[in-house]
Amino acid sequence: MNKVLEAQGIVKSYSNVQVVRDGHLHIYPGEFVSIVGRSGSGKSTLLYLLAGLEKADRGEIHYKGRVITGLNEEQLAVWRRDNIGIVFQNFNLIPTLTALENVSFPLYPSKMPASERRQKAMTMLEQVGLADRAHNRPHQLSGGEQQRVSIARSLVCQPSILFADEPTGNLDSDTGDRIMDLFLQLREDHQLALFIVTHDEEKVAARADRRIEMKDGRTYSDEIWEDAK
Amino acid sequence: MGLRYVWSELVHRPQRSIVAIISIALGVALYLSLQAYAEGYQNAARTPLTEIGADLVVQREGDIPDAFEGIVFPHSTAPIGEEEVAALREVEGVEEVGEALFFWSFESDPFLVGLGIDPEESFGPGRLRTAIREGRFLEAGDTGVAVADSSYADQYQLQIGDTVQISGEAFQLVGLADTSRVGNVANANLYLPIADVNRMVHAAPQVQSVYTLDEQVTNLLFVKADSAQASLVADNLKQLLGERSLVTTPQSFEDVFGTTFQLIDRFGLLVGFSCLFLALLGLLRVVVGGLTERRRDVGIMRAVGWRKREIVRQISRESLVLVAVGWSIGVIAAIGIAYVLSYFTVSIPVPWELSPTPHFMAGGAKSLALTVTMQASVQPLGIAGTGVLCLLAGWVLSWWLARRAANMKPVEVLRSE
Incomplete structure (x- = not known):
């Protein structure tokens, strides 16, 4: 099977401190990969590098065989919009927009007719079970509902990979479970590759197809990590 | 978007x-x-100035007569020579010039301010035509008739048909005009045909004693000028008429606003x-x-x-x-x-x-x-x-x-x- 995303030898430093060192990993279509590690191990930075939100100092990232590390910021923005979805720990919704408008937010710059945009967003809200809260603003939604809106927004452009940075980190245990159930359901429905950074090895990482651990900026897959231990 | x-x-x-x-x-x-x-x-x-249809009013300072008796020219309205008026008409930017003859009469009782005008002029005092309250305005060829300022007429209870004496000449009132409706600039108590006034000033000792008069005397000019060049025209007119000229422009009114x-x-x-x-x-x-x-x-x-x-x-x-x-x-x-x-x-x-x-x-x-x-x-x-x-x-x-x-x-x- 062709890899949907592959990183080779990526390095990222901040102020002469290497946060990601010689990162290697790959993701297959529909695969659920979790990244675990202690705080400061570089797992969020790795996610940002793979999602094109940060540029690697060295190394290459391939998306469906195309090198994306050479793209400029504007090209990366378009690439993100067309190919990936991102879910943040703190939801990052636009406070002045309704749930429906937040979901359609990535489509605003497109020339898509407003009615079609709304239709797509409503479909996504239905899939995350929030159709009845479409016209509520973020402050009128619970944490779990906000995260569902955020997930719907990340999927509205029909990406092939969904990146999530601690998606259950701000939620209580039950809500976190339901969000993970939703991720897995959507993965099935959309044939999504999931790349989730988490601290929660028991409820999140344990449900992944593959677990990658980060330590001191280096990536270790299950097998390699077992060997290293 | x-x-x-x-x-x-x-x-x-x-x-x-x-x-x-x-x-x-x-x-x-x-x-x-x-x-x-x-x-x-x-x-x-x-x-x-707009209300009298002129852009500039031209006068010249003159001399003070020995006595204020009979017809006298005010200090600010010395005669302007015929040649000067002709030259003034040729100044670039000048479109039309209306002539008038302003005087004070100390002989009549009461004292009056008179203005000799050409009834056919469409601007300057000719605008009074639109301010007639009663009777008629002066017409070409009129002689021995006058139009009175209505407030002056009210003050002295003058009516149309009454006669006013000036320098021994009788002028019958043919109309009353509300001068306040046309700018109130250089207004007078009585408006007379300019030919009649011309004749009277030539016979006025206190005018003759101070000035040498041309055949046709004028001492108040209403000038229509290209509004874009009004300021330049005013300067040129001042230059033409000398140091004692008085050229009133809208700017003059702005200046007195302070x-x-x-x-x-x-x-x-x-x-x-x-x-x-x-x-x-x-x-x-x-x-x-x-x-x-x-x-x-x-x-x-x-x-x-x-x-x-x-x-x-x-x-x-x-x-x-x-x-x-x-x-x-x-x-x-x-x-x-x-x-x-x-x-x-x-x-x-x-x-x-x-x-x-x-x-x-x-x-x-x-x-x-x-x-x-x-x-x-x-x-x-x-x-x-x-x-x-x-x-x-x-x-x-x-x-x-x-x-x-x-x-x-x-x-x-x-x-x-």
């Missing part, structure tokens, strides 16, 4: 929107109102622009504040795939909507203020040389003033100018600030939140 987003941002951040709108509205309203106020004063200053008008005229523009500048500073503050508040939103835009130019366009649109709304409210407010100002009246002091009464007579030293309405209005050019300036400045400011905001790395703000 995100017009709905523009609307949401403006509506759901009301404090920011209202501050920006009020800043712009105040700046625009103050600028346009000040211009309307200055315009109102300028229009008021033009009114006296410091109030000069302050408005000279500093109105400066103050107006300062208001606009402060308004734009207010907008700058609001946009900067808004972008600081919305750093996370801009980060989200970048994260979900908005390009920089799309972010800049979005933020610029928000600013332009604020500017457009503020500008519209400012224009409406300025029109309202100008409307209220147009109910105000302005008292315009008349330059001494146009004052008809001798200063040594009772009430003569009192400065004459005309009361006219402000005629303040907001100029379309000002509306368009402020619109273009505000939109342009708003767009440049927001473009520059949004561009800076869009250059941020989304991770910086999304990670830190």
Whole structure:
């Protein structure tokens, strides 16, 4: 099977401190990969590098065989919009927009007719079970509902990979479970590759197809990590 | 693209929107109102001459007779020679010249101010034709008839058909005119055919003792000139008639307004622009504040795939909507203020040389003033100018600030939140 995303030898430093060192990993279509590690191990930075939100100092990232590390910021923005979805720990919704408008937010710059945009967003809200809260603003939604809106927004452009940075980190245990159930359901429905950074090895990482651990900026897959231990 | 987003941002951040709108509205309203106020004063200053259909009034200072007996020329209306009048007609920018003969008569009882006019002139005192309250105006070929100022006639209970004696000649009143309706400039108690007055002044000892008269005497000229060159024409006429010439222009009326008008005229523009500048500073503050508040939103835009130019366009649109709304409210407010100002009246002091009464007579030293309405209005050019300036400045400011905001790395703000 062709890899949907592959990183080779990526390095990222901040102020002469290497946060990601010689990162290697790959993701297959529909695969659920979790990244675990202690705080400061570089797992969020790795996610940002793979999602094109940060540029690697060295190394290459391939998306469906195309090198994306050479793209400029504007090209990366378009690439993100067309190919990936991102879910943040703190939801990052636009406070002045309704749930429906937040979901359609990535489509605003497109020339898509407003009615079609709304239709797509409503479909996504239905899939995350929030159709009845479409016209509520973020402050009128619970944490779990906000995260569902955020997930719907990340999927509205029909990406092939969904990146999530601690998606259950701000939620209580039950809500976190339901969000993970939703991720897995959507993965099935959309044939999504999931790349989730988490601290929660028991409820999140344990449900992944593959677990990658980060330590001191280096990536270790299950097998390699077992060997290293 | 995100017009709905523009609307949401403006509506759901009301404090920011209202501050920006009020800043712009105040700046625009103050600028346009000040211009309307200055315009109102300028229009008021033009009114006296506009109403008599002339752009300039030309006179010359003369000498004081030995005695104020019989017909006398006021100090400010010495005769202007026929050749000088002919030369004056040739001055570039001069379109038409109307002649009149102004005099005081100390012989008749009571004292009167007379003006000899050519009834066929369409401007200058000829405009009195439109102010006839009773009877008729003078006609070509008339002799021995006069039109009286209605207030003078009321004061001395003169009626149409009555006779007034001047230098032994009898003039029958054929009409009464309300002179206050036509500018009140160089007005008189009696208006007579200029040929009759010409004949009388040639026989007046106190005129003959001071001046050598041409066959056709004139001492008051009403000049229509190219308005764009009026100031230049006035200078040329002064040069032509010498140091003692008195050329009255709208500027003359503005000058006697004194410091109030000069302050408005000279500093109105400066103050107006300062208001606009402060308004734009207010907008700058609001946009900067808004972008600081919305750093996370801009980060989200970048994260979900908005390009920089799309972010800049979005933020610029928000600013332009604020500017457009503020500008519209400012224009409406300025029109309202100008409307209220147009109910105000302005008292315009008349330059001494146009004052008809001798200063040594009772009430003569009192400065004459005309009361006219402000005629303040907001100029379309000002509306368009402020619109273009505000939109342009708003767009440049927001473009520059949004561009800076869009250059941020989304991770910086999304990670830190």
